[in-house]
Amino acid sequence: MATSKGSFSVEDMKNVQINIGAVVKEADEWDQPMGPFPKPNVATLRNWDFKLCDRYKIMYSPADDTCTLCTYGPCDLTGNQKGACGIDMAATCGKIVLLAVLIGTCAHTAHGRHLYHWCLDRLGDMPFDMGDEILVDAPLTRTILGIKPKSLKDFGEALAYCEEEIAQLLASCHTGQEGFYKDFESKALHSGMIDSLGKEICDMLQTVAYDMPRGAADAPLVEIGLGTLDQNKAVLIAYGHNLAAGAEAMIYTEENNLWNNVDIGGVCCTAIDLTRITETGRASKIPANLGPKVKVAGAMGWWRKMIRADIMDAVMVDEQCIYCDVLEDCEKRHVPVIASNDKIMLGLPDRTNDPADAIVEDLVSFKAPGAAILDPVKAGEVAIRVAIAVKPKRAQFKKDITFNEQQFKETLEKCTACNQCAFVCPPHIKISNMIAEALKGNLEPFSSTYEVCVGCQRCEVVCPQEIPVLKLYEYANREYIQNQKFTMRAGRGPVTDTEIRKVGAPLVLGQIPGVIALVGCSNYPNGTKECYDIAKEFVDRGYIVVATGCMAMDMSLYRDEDGKTIWEQYGGAFDGRNMVNIGSCVANAHIHGAAIKVATIFAHRNERANYDDIADYILSKVGACGVAWGAFSQKAASIATGFNRLGIPAVVQPSSVIYRRTFMGRTDKPEDWMVIDAKNGQMQQIEPAPEALLYIAETKEEAMLEMAKLCFRPSDNTQGRGIKLTHYCDISMKYFGKLPDDWHIFVRDVKDLPLMYKDQMMKELEAKHGWEIDWKAKKFISGPLRPADVSFDPTNIARKIRTKK
Amino acid sequence: MVDTTKNAIPFEMAQIPGPEMAKTYMPKVIGAIIKKAKRPLLVVGAELFDDPIMFDKMIEMGKMGIPIAATAHSVKGFVDRGYLDNVYQIGLHPLTSNLRFGDWMGLDGKGQYDVVIFLGIFYKFANGMFSTLKSFNRNIKRVSIDRYYHVNANMTFGNMAFTPDDYHAAVDEVIAAMKK
């Protein structure tokens, strides 16, 4: 079908082998006409949102029965009652959800705004060039705004758009504005989309300005772990998400030839982004190949453990996900703190305009515990100089920072087994039992729960005996900490067009069973290891597994029998049986981008200002599922909501119930699963695929089973559905000991049945579900919801019905 | 007799939802309520694996005709014990999602439930799912026989997380009351 001059759709050309050789450079001018929705405002995509919400029923789990937002309150909303302003519980939950999603969206967008000014000031405008392998280069910007940025400066228009939408959305949260829950969720979905755009802007800016990998499957392996920081050198920790000041610390170290004197370790996403700097060797104002010279100290969840392990001499914080007591923790241990971004100033004096020498002198002599320095160049220089100069002076305090055996024992003895700590510990660690065992000389519980502990410090806050539980952990695990040395593949950035050409067809037809995206933070229900286990399960099964942020870091901390980390076990291409580190949180935008590119590059849909069409394609045809197994932040809320608006479902861990809102389909309502067949406009019932948009799993086993199920799509061909069903059933057999109760609703044809279970399943279909089977011909006479139809072109949007021309 | 009415503090202390907080009850009262229910549903989670004897107690209840929703991967515990008669494998989240709709026909297609009894579920998650029902389907009675004080239930035990023997005895008393 011709769609526009020079392009055609392959949707109805099933079983056609298409070989596309070298990527042809597109003409400069965009051949796509402007789509229907350039720069959508708050209400523009409401129809699409309502379609999603009608199928995926908004479900609230109030974390609070009252509202105190205005002075009429507190209002008791229990039982969906109304408050004085007339709002009910559902809408109040919707309002809180929107606020959380907006906070996340603002964090990413403001990060982008900071980088925009910083990159242009420091390095000047640069052409926006993602290299020959990536011609669909800013998929979200194109899809949402309908523009193609040509230089970094052009992202200013996209930022201004985000900022206007955020202001409009936040205004709707005022008392006496929006009052209907479904509209709050439409607004939250809008914010989620803006969040995805804000992230794309951030990562595109830094990728070009700092010459980061542009889709490099072979991005270098970098060192990760607390034990990688060389204690013979001074150690500077750069903690947060915005690389500006950390990058300057690296440049200062390079230019002054100081790598023998100092190690720089990153914490949280700053770590990932620092390891990506100038890796491609293009001409740059920044020294080449800097990234692999820094180390990844660890994910955010390790912060309190690492400060107690005394492995750092100075800390520089930038923005997002920084523990608010970072200064207190550092001051106690004589670790000077530099705050480099105005979003987090920690009460420190603003010394941006003071001479570097004076600031260094004050910090090294401990006259001041820290300083705010909002010029990244000066902050970077001061941080390195302070780390090097303070290291010898800190030696005198070492003995107070960590326990010796005597102190460890004396502290254990103070425990009265009152269990107050157990009442507040998120993963329910039985701390008093652990202490009792340690008193008997058994440190095993302390080591086996070290990664289960999320480092929240609540136990220490409530303990009447003032027992520093995390310090006990540090002593019991000191050998592990010294030996925590692993590798992580540096974030590779976007998925290339060539990779999409290769995987587009198998992904849409189901032969590659899905894309599994492990994203988000470190608040794991049962320890770091679970994110490794989940990744390993799916990559071994042939899924495309991508990771970002803290999940990518934490899954690096394990080795297989051959001593290889997960990044050493698998290639880094966007392909089945590959393990892809996309990058930091903001690089999540490339996961959206990859899904969009399947629609544009493989299926030749126009992405330009055409968001709902692309989202509809992804929901119906791209088997992808996100998992945020440690999600804690508002950014995680906005990330998930952004995935959801684009038609990508996500599974979250049980603590995520505090986010209050999920999207769950009703599999018992056939009328909810009607879609249009775009080839003839007829309505067709489909199996509930995907059955939910935001699903809370109680355990990793449940998460994995659900993720396999959420990769089903109506477009699967029989081979693809067979493969997906095989994994779904296999995972169930492996962890649940039986087949899932609902496997049969995904069967359309005998050819859909997994070979391994075929005979057993056919018998069960007949006996238990009453299907009529022609045993001779091995065919179903009746039973399935619909036949498998290779020409079926599911859509939820009436304008996609193909009209004969 | 175990006094299950003590320690009525949320197991996660900061879970104070508002004016309506669960009351604690003795096992025999809870047992009588379950017995009287027309459409009860026992909802169990993966914490049973930490205290496997609980699977046997649940099977005992199952054999008394109470259907069991085995959430997370807890169904494995029933498979291993060879009991699947009225055990349904379903996540707590989709289950609760269905429970909030009056027209849902239940796991057996015979109608919505009138009493749900939770246990063995990660506290924060169970608490959140109770909260959904507390605000959005008040026709279902929310009962907890877990080892925690469940603040968003209608009926619950006090905290017994650190007294496993008492807790086991309390569950046995519930079962005994159901048999009366």
Ligand code: SF4
């Ligand atoms: S915003 Fe409405 S519900 Fe909230 S306190 Fe004010 S009147 Fe009450």
Ligand code: SF4
């Ligand atoms: S710091 Fe660790 S042990 Fe202490 S309450 Fe938090 S998770 Fe539990």
Ligand code: SF4
């Ligand atoms: S709160 Fe303190 S004293 Fe009480 S059990 Fe926990 S560690 Fe021991």
